[in-house]
Amino acid sequence: MTDTSSDHRVLVVDDEPNIVEVVTMALRFQGFEVETAATGREALSAVSRFKPHLMVLDVMLPDMEGFEVASRLGAQRAGVPIIFLTARDATEDKVRGLTGGGDDYMTKPFSLEELVARIRTILRRTGQASPESGRIVFEDLELDEESREVTRGGAPIELTATEYRLLRYLMLNPRRVMTRAQLLDHVWNYDFGGDGRVLETYISYLRKKLDAHGPSLIKTVRGVGYALQAPRA
Amino acid sequence: MTDTSSDHRVLVVDDEPNIVEVVTMALRFQGFEVETAATGREALSAVSRFKPHLMVLDVMLPDMEGFEVASRLGAQRAGVPIIFLTARDATEDKVRGLTGGGDDYMTKPFSLEELVARIRTILRRTGQASPESGRIVFEDLELDEESREVTRGGAPIELTATEYRLLRYLMLNPRRVMTRAQLLDHVWNYDFGGDGRVLETYISYLRKKLDAHGPSLIKTVRGVGYALQAPRA
DNA sequence: AGTCATTCTCAGGATTCTCTCAGCAACTCC
DNA sequence: GGAGTTGCTGAGAGAATCCTGAGAATGACT
Numbered sequence A, B: 001m002t003d004t005s006s007d008h009r010v011l012v013v014d015d016e017p018n019i020v021e022v023v024t025m026a027l028r029f030q031g032f033e034v035e036t037a038a039t040g041r042e043a044l045s046a047v048s049r050f051k052p053h054l055m056v057l058d059v060m061l062p063d064m065e066g067f068e069v070a071s072r073l074g075a076q077r078a079g080v081p082i083i084f085l086t087a088r089d090a091t092e093d094k095v096r097g098l099t100g101g102g103d104d105y106m107t108k109p110f111s112l113e114e115l116v117a118r119i120r121t122i123l124r125r126t127g128q129a130s131p132e133s134g135r136i137v138f139e140d141l142e143l144d145e146e147s148r149e150v151t152r153g154g155a156p157i158e159l160t161a162t163e164y165r166l167l168r169y170l171m172l173n174p175r176r177v178m179t180r181a182q183l184l185d186h187v188w189n190y191d192f193g194g195d196g197r198v199l200e201t202y203i204s205y206l207r208k209k210l211d212a213h214g215p216s217l218i219k220t221v222r223g224v225g226y227a228l229q230a231p232r233a
Numbered sequence C: 001a002g003t004c005a006t007t008c009t010c011a012g013g014a015t016t017c018t019c020t021c022a023g024c025a026a027c028t029c030c
Numbered sequence D: 001g002g003a004g005t006t007g008c009t010g011a012g013a014g015a016a017t018c019c020t021g022a023g024a025a026t027g028a029c030t
Helices: A017-029 A040-048 A065-076 A092-098 A112-125 A161-172 A182-189 A196-211 B018-028 B040-050 B065-079 B113-125 B159-171 B178-189 B198-213
Strands: A009-013 A032-037 A054-058 A080-086 A104-108 A136-137 A142-144 A151-152 A155-157 A216-222 A225-229 B009-013 B033-037 B054-058 B082-087 B103-110 B135-138 B141-144 B149-152 B156-157 B220-221 B226-230
Touching: A009 A017, A009 A040, A009 A155, A017 A032, A017 A112, A017 B065, A017 B103, A032 A040, A040 A065, A040 A225, A054 A065, A054 A112, A065 A104, A080 A112, A104 A112, A112 A161, A112 A182, A136 A161, A142 A161, A155 A196, A161 A182, A161 A225, A182 A196, A182 A225, A182 B159, A196 A216, A196 B065, B009 B018, B009 B040, B018 B033, B018 B113, B018 B178, B033 B040, B040 B054, B040 B065, B054 B065, B054 B113, B065 B141, B103 B113, B113 B156, B113 B159, B156 B198, B159 B178, B159 B198, B159 B226, B178 B198, B178 B226, B198 B220
Parallel strands: A009 A032, A009 A054, A054 A080, A080 A104, B009 B033, B009 B054, B054 B082, B082 B103
Antiparallel strands: A136 A142, A142 A151, A151 A155, A216 A225, B135 B141, B141 B149, B149 B156, B220 B226
């Protein structure tokens, strides 16, 4: 992506190879340095060797719970924030209480965009990353990543979660044609296997909301995908 | 090719000899170093020996699925991006989750130009290739590969998918006469069996759109093919 | 449980593309 | 100059692709 300044180490811990694979590739892609571990024990040794700036940690590991890993780190943890991954059912409450500090959690399945966004937010909060203004602008469209507010020409626009992710991804890649596959992969959950036509529906939603305040911004490129495009004068 | 800087290794894996042949020829022509494999097992050993920068991998192999090859590579894969080839029907869902990791996929049949374009895009994205702006220029014609925008003398020109592929191919080989066969092979799907006269139709479309903004750029070479040519002063 | 917002599926209709065809124009070679 | 070949282009059928409204499924909140 356009962000070259990352250069952070992230440790990904999960025992499902598929997830590790997908997440690892996505993060490397974003410029993070990534190491992986499949068990709690591996994770512990990886931390001391790799000294990550942040951990992505599944709560269900074969040898111990993610929380145990966290507490066993003890002093060694030294303020390393953790993003816990949990299955959707149950346990949510358990996680809530534990996410003191700078921790966070996400329920599986999640979208890669969201994971990356949270990692960035956390690194920014903990002062490890440059506080690059979390504000994206394209023409008269503005998106504030902190408050999640979107405005066009000053007028606020209410978006649902999915609409927001989709618009954000497009705004991060202005004028560039994003393929259908890219959009589905980044904006929807990584295991989304449904009908690719959701995308069209959401583009339609977005257009309806955005175009109420000005000329059309989303261009469809037939047979390929969509792109943000400045309206022609 | 004016591009001498490629020098990348690409591993092509498919069990249909025709496809391997066609793709291999096209890639070698573009300056890539190519090795091939017909089975998953061969692919695995080829990776460790050949250490490709990128793989083109059929999902349907005689001994295992392409995905299995990918996951069996494991650590050895070391971030090598993969372009999966899939049959048009079904399977699209299975392929999801790829572009997040830098991978991509194409449905068969595809045009060679498209394949080459994607390979270039991916290598550029993963920083393995020089980030040569993705912008092709010929005289007052400009083509931006990321936004897929084409302009002549600054004026935007709307092209359909096929028109775009055709023009792009011509612009990649400026002044050189491209034979009818070359054009049909590269711009249309490799198994296109229809009437060769489509080409004339599309040349006509292109000329109509391009010449609206200046002197003629596409020259006919009777009995051979077409070439981009600077207008005589 | 009941309400509400959100997400996703589906189908009809509209649009746009691709390719074929046919007649005319331009060129080549005798 | 004439005959044959090759290329040009407008028209149109069929296919592919996209848009959008309606409603079912899902999950969040009270």
